[in-house]
Amino acid sequence: xxxxxxxxxxxxxxxxxxxxxxxxxxxxxxxxxxxxxxxxxxxxxxxxxxxxxxxxxxxxxxxxxxxxxxxxxxxxxxxxxxxxxxxxxxxxxxxxxxxxxxxxxxxxxxxxxxxxxxxxxxxxxxxxxxxxxxxxxxxxxxxxxxxxxxxxxxxxxxxxxxxxxxxxxxxxxxxxxxxxxxxxxxxxxxxxxxxxxxxxxxxxxxxxxxxxxxxxxxxxxxxxxxxxxxxxxxxxxxxxxxxxxxxxxxxxxxxxxxxxxxxxxxxxxxxxxxxxxxxxxxxxxxxxxxxxxxxxxxxxxxxxxxxxxxxxxxxxxxxxxxxxxxxxxxxxxxxxxxxxxxxxxxxxxxxxxxxxxxxxxxxxxxxxxxxxxxxxxxxxxxxxxxxxxxxxxxxxxxxxxxxxxxxxxxxxxxxxxxxxxxxxxxxxxxxxxxxxxxxxxxxxxxxxxxxxxxxxxxxxxxxxxxxxxxxxxxxxxxxxxxxxxxxxxxxxxxxxxxxxxxxxxxxxxxxxxxxxx
Numbered sequence: 001x002x003x004x005x006x007x008x009x010x011x012x013x014x015x016x017x018x019x020x021x022x023x024x025x026x027x028x029x030x031x032x033x034x035x036x037x038x039x040x041x042x043x044x045x046x047x048x049x050x051x052x053x054x055x056x057x058x059x060x061x062x063x064x065x066x067x068x069x070x071x072x073x074x075x076x077x078x079x080x081x082x083x084x085x086x087x088x089x090x091x092x093x094x095x096x097x098x099x100x101x102x103x104x105x106x107x108x109x110x111x112x113x114x115x116x117x118x119x120x121x122x123x124x125x126x127x128x129x130x131x132x133x134x135x136x137x138x139x140x141x142x143x144x145x146x147x148x149x150x151x152x153x154x155x156x157x158x159x160x161x162x163x164x165x166x167x168x169x170x171x172x173x174x175x176x177x178x179x180x181x182x183x184x185x186x187x188x189x190x191x192x193x194x195x196x197x198x199x200x201x202x203x204x205x206x207x208x209x210x211x212x213x214x215x216x217x218x219x220x221x222x223x224x225x226x227x228x229x230x231x232x233x234x235x236x237x238x239x240x241x242x243x244x245x246x247x248x249x250x251x252x253x254x255x256x257x258x259x260x261x262x263x264x265x266x267x268x269x270x271x272x273x274x275x276x277x278x279x280x281x282x283x284x285x286x287x288x289x290x291x292x293x294x295x296x297x298x299x300x301x302x303x304x305x306x307x308x309x310x311x312x313x314x315x316x317x318x319x320x321x322x323x324x325x326x327x328x329x330x331x332x333x334x335x336x337x338x339x340x341x342x343x344x345x346x347x348x349x350x351x352x353x354x355x356x357x358x359x360x361x362x363x364x365x366x367x368x369x370x371x372x373x374x375x376x377x378x379x380x381x382x383x384x385x386x387x388x389x390x391x392x393x394x395x396x397x398x399x400x401x402x403x404x405x406x407x408x409x410x411x412x413x414x415x416x417x418x419x420x421x422x423x424x425x426x427x428x429x430x431x432x433x434x435x436x437x438x439x440x441x442x443x444x445x446x447x448x449x450x451x452x453x454x455x456x457x458x459x460x461x462x463x464x465x466x467x468x469x470x471x472x473x474x475x476x477x478x479x480x481x482x483x484x485x486x487x488x489x490x491x492x493x494x495x496x497x498x499x500x501x502x503x504x505x506x507x508x509x510x511x512x513x514x515x516x517x
Contacts, residue, residue: 001455001459002014019458022413022415022419023424028048029048029053029054042084042087044082044087044088045087045089046089049067049069054067063083063085066079066081070104073424073425074104074419074424075098075423076094076095077093077095077103078091079091079123093125093145095129100345100420100421102128102420103420104417104420105301105417106301107301109156113125113126115158118163120140123137123138124136124137125138125145130150132151132153132338133156134147134150135148135155135158137191148189148191149170149189153174154336155170156170159186166190168189168191170187170188171184171187173185175187180262180275184205184307185201185206186219198238199238202229204226206219206220215236216232217233217235218244219232223262224310225262228246230244257311257313261279263276263277263278263363265363272331272355274330274331274358274359278363279314279318279319280319281319281320281323282313285369286367286368286369290323290369291322291371291376291501292324292371292376293324294328294360294375294398295315296351296377296378297379297382298329298386299383302333302334303329303333303336304333318501323376326363328352331343331350331354332347332348346433348382348410348433349433349434351390376399376402377398378403378501379406380403380404380405380486381456382406384405384406385403385407387402387406388406388435388446391443392435392438395442400445400501400505401445401446402446402449402497402501403446403447404497405462406461408436408462409430409434409436409461409465410433411426412458412461413457436465437468439465439468440468440474442474442476445476445504446476447477447479447496448466448478449489450478450480452480452482454484454486456486459480
């Protein structure tokens with residue numbers, strides 16, 4: 001990368017770093033075992049390790065080693081055990097899939113995918129193999145894998161593994177069918193899958209505090225449209241002891257504050273709920289028509305619509321200018337079923353857009369003030385890729401986009417993230433999802449923002465998109481931020497982003513900031 005404007009002046013500075021791209025060759029590792037006394041070498045026939053370095057785990061007697069092996073493309077995951085005396089090996093765990101196994105960029109799970117118990121005879125294993133992320137107990141000797149949790153819900157985090165009592169304390173979402181499927185609840189279960197106990201119940205996103213003796217919890221839960229409620233619950237059974245407090249927000253409401261609206265509509269399959277929020281201006285007038293801005297991020301490693309209550313005025317810098325702002329989690333993002341997640345597979349350009357557009361239309365059907373003829377979209381990083389993609393692949397719906405620090409071609413971004421979702425070897429799907437290869441499709445108004453020293457997504461991704469747009473004779477705007485990193489261009493970028501949407505969705509020409517006031 002070139003730092004064009006170093007603070008001390010002088011020549012531009014070159015900055016370099018290691019950054020493997022999808023399809024690049026990785027350092028390979030080969031297992032060998034040497035008996036020094038016999039001067040003998042044993043080479044177990046387990047193949048090379050080319051994704052991550054080998055992380056060997058030795059048995060207590062020093063004879064067996066085990067390690068995790070992730071195949072490039074993330075379609076096979078193994079825990080392999082090798083007998084160093086004989087060179088024989090076996091797979092303790094061997095999971096395969098037609099799409100992807102989520103081995104990279106899984107966030108905040110509370111334990112690794114493979115969690116060895118203290119006596120090394122059992123493993124607790126996290127997998128989506130049965131359609132949702134669940135916990136499995138693996139017998140190391142036999143390889144038998146038994147479900148600890150199962151059903152149409154998603155394990156979100158492991159809080160505690162009690163090996164003495166053989167219990168797991170964990171968080172999950174989707175187990176309460178009458179609630180938003182992303183709301184987190186707390187549970188306890190035995191290693192053999194019995195004794196599943198819900199520690200929380202109320203319709204909200206939960207957090208808990210234990211009493212000093214761990215016999216009780218204070219359960220605090222809220223939703224984006226419901227202020228916090230506090231309950232005292234018994235740990236042994238999860239039953240409610242008594243209600244403690246409910247937040248009083250009457251003064252906040254009297255000030256004119258209103259919560260965002262939660263809205264759900266059916267996705268492209270006609271049955272799956274797609275969840276999002278709607279934020280309106282403080283002086284909202286249903287007799288008017290309001291342009292819509294979508295805050296876009298669809299990275300498959302998480303879900304993004306906020307779930308907990310806040311007294312802040314979400315998106316107020318936009319809504320007070322006359323926009324309605326929405327945020328949605330479409331198919332292809334995480335924390336739902338494996339089928340829901342798999343939509344992203346070799347298909348990052350999808351970004352849940354078919355679900356998002358249906359969601360917009362369903363909301364507009366009963367809210368005539370919601371103007372879906374004036375829809376803008378903005379995002380950064382993976383959201384920068386998707387927001388530009390909105391104008392390339394869905395210009396009949398999206399009219400204006402501002403894209404910051406975008407990964408505009410998945411072949412030009414970090415291998416660990418992109419091979420997880422787009423596969424290996426690099427195939428034609430990469431080109432199909434590339435904004436650069438599809439630049440000729442551009443319709444609508446586009447503003448690109450990039451920092452010249454972006455150390456997350458290479459800045460040339462945006463510059464090559466600009467090159468492709470120029471060659472396709474397409475009009476667009478671009479801001480290159482000297483010394484800028486991975487972000488939206490700071491205060492200047494924020495002002496220009498706002499001016500861009502006001503001009504093209506509200507018809508307001510920006511002031512001439514070059515004239516002294």
